[in-house]
Amino acid sequence: MVSPRQIRAARAxxxxxxxxxxxKAIVSLNALTRLENGKVDSRISTLQAIEAALTKAGVEFLSAGQKGEGVRLLDPRA
Known part of the structure; x- marks a missing residue:
């Protein structure tokens, strides 16, 4: 599952x-803000909707490994 830092980075x-x-994710602004600030454990469905919207826009999430978690934009024209 994506982390709050990855969501902020993807938005940027x-x-x-x-x-x-x-x-775009069809979630409340309040839920997204609390998630990005790490103030609440969001529902899995909320995280999935956010991840799907960002992935559809061309973001690829890189899982945490030896080099750490990250994001990259697959289509810079997005």
């Missing part, structure tokens, strides 16, 4: 505001 790569991501 896309140039999206929290409101834009919330709209």
């Amino acid at each position: 790569l896309l140039g999206w505001s929290q409101q834009e991501l919330a709209d």
Whole structure:
């Protein structure tokens, strides 16, 4: 599952505001804000919706390994 840091980084790569991501993932802005700030353990369905919206926009999530977690933009035109 993606981490709050990865979500913030993915939004930055896309140039999206929290409101834009919330709209595209069909989740509440409040839920996204609390998730990104690490203030709550979100529902799995919320995380899945956010991850799906970012993946659809061309973001690839890199799992934590020896070099750490990360994100990259597969299509820079997104």
